[in-house]
Amino acid sequence: MEAAIDRIMQTYDLLMNRTAAASAEARAKVTSYVTTLFEAGERDPHRLTVCGLTYLRELDGSSDPVKAGYTGL
Template sequence: MREVEITEPLVRAMRIYRRVARHDLDQGTRRELARHIRGLAEQGVRDPGRLTVCGLSYLRQLERQRTPERSS
């Protein structure tokens, strides 16, 4: 999949995440997201909607990994 073809799902995932999380992604996270979506596209995922959803799931996974669990 060409770079241009991942642009739409990448931008859409970042926009949705920004609205839900109420903060922007840092440059490193944006790069990781782009790599993830590009990797899926190279594996044959072609549907832009599916790429967007997978991107959002990936961001959620990253957020969980980076957020320390609180002790009760």
């Protein structure tokens, strides 16, 4: 689980330009989220990594389909 969290943060830090405080806050949130997934039975580190990155991108709004131009038409 720790390896997945480290990988999530390394990748996310490459995508986003944030302060150390924002990075620490993101790490705390994703750790809680990944822990929940792990306790629910997810053990694949690659899947945990993808889920964690998706979670962080949803939190910061960078995966908003409307902002990306998808109108549903």
